[in-house]
Amino acid sequence: MNPYLEPHWPDVHTNLISYIRDAITAALPPDLRARAEEQVAVSDEDKTPIYRADVAVSEAWKKGLPNEWSPDQKQTPGVTITEPEIVAIEPDTLRWIEVRERSGKLVTVIEILSKANKVERGTSAYIQKQQDYLQAGVSLVEIDFLRTGSHVVVVPKESLRPSDSTQYVICVSRAALPERCELYSCPLRKRLPAIRIPLRPTDRDILLDLQPLIDRCYENGRYEQTNFDEPLNPTPEPEELDWLKEQLHAAGLIDQSTS
16 A cells, blocks of 8 residues: 555545446446445534435535625624635545445445544444444445544454554455454555455455555556655654655655655
8 A cells, every 4th residue: 555645535535436346347247236326424413414416406606605695884884894715615525336236235335434434423424334234234345545543444453463563454244244354454565455345145256456456546646746755644653664765765756865
């Protein structure tokens, strides 16, 4: 995994979902289909209602103040109206991949975790969705390529191998085997794995090789133009940071004198 992709995760996340969808579609049985799904989440203190729109139509004035509107200054003589600064606030957009039968029955969900899934109220909302999938008998694949935020995948954090400081995690929960999880630990200094995507009990697993897809995100996003002298947050362990610098030196992306 390339930790320098994490500051650009919304773009990487969107493209990675598309690449995974395309990669598994070619191997699906004829009566299954993969779709990149999207929803907008609106949170309050106790619940996370979900509103999903196929097409959203908004009135132009809602992005600012309507041109026709102006305050009646005659009602407040001597007071100058202060014009506000208009700030656009976007709701969290949650995306994932679904595999369904022709009838619409949900078979497998692939979640590539976003920052919204791992921080504050987004954590509880994600865990609720996770449990809903599992209780409904849906296979769940969770891919966590972010070092920040809470640990939210099904497998407990204590099950991770302590030998590597920075680990990205992939967790596979099979509907046919609810009493176990399949864990792929992804240390920073190792190639990302090729994993098995479960479908129905009568179907063979699909092989999904993640490293070429992450590499494609890097190349198509032209992230070689990143300022690699900017510090990573959180900062990797010293040994890992030294290893990262060696890779950047070898690729000609930072000067040999960089400390």
